Amino acid sequence: METHPLKLAVQAHAKRLGFDACRFASAQSPPHADAFRQWLAEGKAGEMAWLGKNADRRTDPQLVLPGAKTIIMVARNYAPAGPSPHPRTGYEIARYAWGEDYHEVLTPRIRELEEVLAAQGGRQRSYIDTGPVLERDYAVLAGLGWHGKSTMVISRELGAFFFLGALLTTLEIPPDAPAVDRCGRCTKCIDVCPTAAITGPQQLDARRCVSYLTIELKGAIPEELRPLIGNRIYGCDDCAAVCPWNRFAKASTEVRFAAQPFAYSWRLRDFLALDNAAFRELFRDSPIKRIKRRGFLRNVCVALGNTGGAEDLAALQKAASDPEPLIAEHASWALGEIERRSGAAKQAAEPLLPA
Template identity: 45%
Template sequence: MPTSISDPSAGVIDRDRIRAAARDEGFDDVGFTAADFGPEPGRHLADFIAHGRQGDMDWIARKADRRRHPQALWPEARSVIMLALNYGPDRDPRAALDQPDRGVISVYAGGRDYHDLVKKKLKRLARWLIATYGGDVKVFVDTAPVMEKPLAAAAGLGWQGKHTNLLSREFGSWLFLGSIFTTLDIAPDDAEAGSCGSCTACLDICPTGAFPAPYQLDARRCISYLTIETRSHIDRELRPLIGNRIYGCDDCLAVCPWNKYAKAAHEMAFLPRPELVAPRLQDLVTLDDPAFRALFSGSPVKRLGRNRFIRNVLIALGNSGEASHQDRIEPLLTDASPIVRVAAIWALGRLADQQIYDRHRDDLLPRETDAEVITEWNLGRDQLNEQTE
C-alpha cells in the first residue's frame, strides 16, 4: 500500500499522538524502531535456514534476502511502527489436553481470522499517519517476509523468550503483531530489557522436543508446524506425541510465568466460538469439504483445508485409545486424499485388533496406488505386532 501526499513535512512527528491514534483503533501497544535495526536477526535467520529447521516452509528460504532486514524488503523505509493486539484467553489453553475425545485448537484460531481484522486497523492508522505527517507507508500482518518478533522487541513491545516467541510484561504471551513501514523519520523507542532468567518451563513442556537449545526452534518438530504448516505426512515417531492437538499448540506459551500479568482479550472478534472450544473429535472426523468450509468460515483453520485438518483429527483419534472410534475411521481408508488415507490407516492400527486391521488391509492394499499409503499399510501391521508383544 505505498501511498503519499505532496508535502512530506507536514510537521514534527509526535509519537504520543501516534500512540493515541493507534489506541483509538483498538491496538493495545505501539512502539517505534528504526528500519535499520541491525544485522543480528538476519544472522539468526540464516542459521535457522542453514540447519534446515524451516522444514518444508520453503518460502522462508526463498525470501530470506528480503526477510533479514526491513530495508532489504523496502529500501526507502526509515522507521517501523510496531502494533500489538492482545488475544489473551479467558481460560487455561491446556485444559482440554486430558480429554482425549476432544480436539484442542490453538487460542489464536478460536475466533475470527486476525489477519483481516488487524490489517484493516493498520490501513486506517496508516491513512491517518499520511494525512497528518505525509510520507509513504506499507503495512504488513504476518503474510509478508517481515520478522515481526525481532522488530517488536527492538520497538520495546517485549522480548523474545527462550521459546523464540514475544513476551510482554503487560500481556504475557498473547499478542498479535502488525507493522507499518514508513519513509518518515520517527525517533525510536528503547528496546525491551526483559529476561527469562533461569526459567526453562517453555522448553521443558514441549511434547516433541522442538527446542534444540534456548532461543532456538526446530520447526520440523513443532506441533504448530506439524498440524498447520506441513503439507506432507506427519512423521510416525511424532504422531503419538501430538495427543489431541488438532490445530496448533499453545503449550510453550501457556506455561510461561509471565502470563500472570496477561489479560483476556477485549476484542470481541477474538473471543472463541463455542463450537471451536474442545470440539468432539467424532463430529469433526466426518466433515466433508463443504461442511469443513461452513464450520470454519472466517476462521484461520479454514486456510488449512479439509484434508490436512482431517489428517490431524485422525491422529488425535488414534491417540485417544478409544476403540469405539473405529467405525468413524474405517470409511476414511478409501478417502480420495492420500494424506487422509495414511492417517486413517495409522489411527486404525492404533485402535483396532489385528483381525480387523488385516481384513481391511487385505481388501484395500491390492487396490492402492500411492506409495506412501502402501508403506503405511505395511508399517501398520508392525505397529499392531508391537502392541500385542
C-alpha cells in the first residue's frame, strides 16, 4: 500500500483533474533509447524530422529538465461510448480526433498538476504528446501499461484508447513497478494493419502508417499506398480498436472527447466544398485543424478515389482545378480511379461474345 505523502497528493490531484491513471518512473534514460536511434537511422520516421533533431533530448531527460529525478505519467481515457458511426458515414476518422483537440483539453490540467509539485519546491516540465520525451517508454516503466505489439502502450484497465501526458520534476518520488507484457500469442494488431506498417512485434515503419500518411506527411501521399488507405481521412486506429484488452475499458467520461458532427454526419464529397475559412470554422476545436485545408482535402480525395462513384465526379472535377496543387493532383488521381473502376464494371457487365 502506497504511503509516500507527495505521491498520494499528486495522485489524488490527478484524479480530481480527470486523469484515469497517474504513475511514477525514475528520470533515467528511456529503455528504448538505442532502438529509437536505430529506427531514426533506418529512416522509418519518414518526414518527422523533428524526432531526429532532438534525439539527444529524447534519450536523456536531464537535457529536458536538468536535475530531473522523477517522470510522472498520466493517462486520460478517450474510449467512445457507442459503436463506431463509420459504417453509416462511409468515411473514417480515428477516434482520437472525434472530439476536441486533446492537447488543448489536457495541457491546462497537467500544468495544474505541476503546481502541486512547485508548492513542494520542485522544478517541472510537462507535455501532452508534444515534448521531447519518449512517453511510451516511461509509461511502461511506471507500470501504466506495456508495449503492445502495435507499439502502443496497452493498459489492463484502460485498453488501448488513452492519451498520455508526461510531467518531469526535480523532486524524488518513489517509482512504481513496470507492468507485465500481456500480449501473449495475440497478433491481432499486426494482422489488421491495412498497410503492413507493423513489420513485427513492436516494430513500426511510420512511413507506411495511415496516421503518418494522413497527418504527419505534408506533401503527396505515395501513389502505391493510396489504395491501402481506404476511406480513412484522418489517422487510423485499427490496431488499437482490435486489441482484446479494450474489453476491460470503460467509456470515457470526458464530454470534450465526444464525437462532433463532422465525425459522423457529413458526406465525403461535401468536405471538398470547404474553403479555408469554412475549414477553420468546422475544425476550430479539433486536432484536424493541424493538417490545414490542403492536407485534409488531400485525404478526402484519396478516400473518394478508393470508395467514390459517379455522384462524386462533379465535386472532384472542381477540386481538380483547386489553386492548391496538392489538392488538385489528388483529385485528378481520384477521378482516374473512379473512371477505372466504372470502366472495369462496364466491361464485366458486357455479355460475352458467343464462341
